[in-house]
Amino acid sequence: MLVRSDRLGDLEVDEEKILTFADGLVGFPADTRYVMVEIEDGEAYRWLQSVDDPALSFLTVIPWHFFPDYEPEIDTVTQQELGLKEAVDAIVLCVVTVREGGPAPVTANLLGPLVVNAATLQGRQIVLADSGYPARAALVGA
Amino acid sequence: MLVLSRRANQSIVIGNDVVVTVLEVRGDHVRLGIQAPRSVTVHREEVFAEIQRENRSAAASAKDVLGVLPRPPR
Numbered sequence: 266m267l268v269r270s271d272r273l274g275d276l277e278v279d280e281e282k283i284l285t286f287a288d289g290l291v292g293f294p295a296d297t298r299y300v301m302v303e304i305e306d307g308e309a310y311r312w313l314q315s316v317d318d319p320a321l322s323f324l325t326v327i328p329w330h331f332f333p334d335y336e337p338e339i340d341t342v343t344q345q346e347l348g349l350k351e352a353v354d355a356i357v358l359c360v361v362t363v364r365e366g367g368p369a370p371v372t373a374n375l376l377g378p379l380v381v382n383a384a385t386l387q388g389r390q391i392v393l394a395d396s397g398y399p400a401r402a403a404l405v406g407a
Numbered sequence: 408m409l410v411l412s413r414r415a416n417q418s419i420v421i422g423n424d425v426v427v428t429v430l431e432v433r434g435d436h437v438r439l440g441i442q443a444p445r446s447v448t449v450h451r452e453e454v455f456a457e458i459q460r461e462n463r464s465a466a467a468s469a470k471d472v473l474g475v476l477p478r479p480p481r
Contacts, residue, residue, distance in 0.1 A: 292462045
């Protein structure tokens with residue numbers, strides 16, 4: 266199917282590869298369907314393009330490329346809601362914010378990761394409230 | 408905003424399925440117990456607001472970001 270993206274242009278997408286966040290992302294409850302797009306020369310990153318809103322997209326990062334010790338504890342309710350049995354069933358992505366300048370222009374939200382069941386592609390944004398993980402963790406390059 | 412007063416061990420019912428109980432009042436701290444269906448998430452407001460803020464900033468991120476993305480350290 267065709268997914269329009271203001272950022273990426275028209276995308277031809279396999280419907281079976283569409284991710285569904287039943288509650289959307291925090292602050293975006295109505296946008297539940299996203300397609301994950303890889304980035305050329307940026308294997309640590311993925312675009313999440315909303316299927317229903319061409320203007321809505323999120324840059325995300327696979328957190329372990331920058332934070333190898335990151336251990337998001339997926340609560341039992343989320344595990345049940347998403348049908349996760351082991352960590353290996355889950356895709357974890359952290360939303361990336363790019364700001365103009367400043368000491369840390371590119372940050373990842375480790376406090377509210379996106380967790381997706383790799384088989385069903387059902388996902389949720391979870392909140393690791395007492396983890397101490399920051400909502401703005403600077404991505405520092407090689 | 409609906410404003411109600413409760414003492415310890417009194418509750419509020421929201422909709423049909425959410426019950427908030429005041430468990431303990433101690434000084435300026437209130438301990439709340441929340442019963443809600445599994446599908447309803449419950450968070451401290453300031454944490455929720457922080458996630459929401461970050462999501463909104465992220466969605467509004469600059470168009471041309473690819474040039475500034477850090478490469479992972481090896």
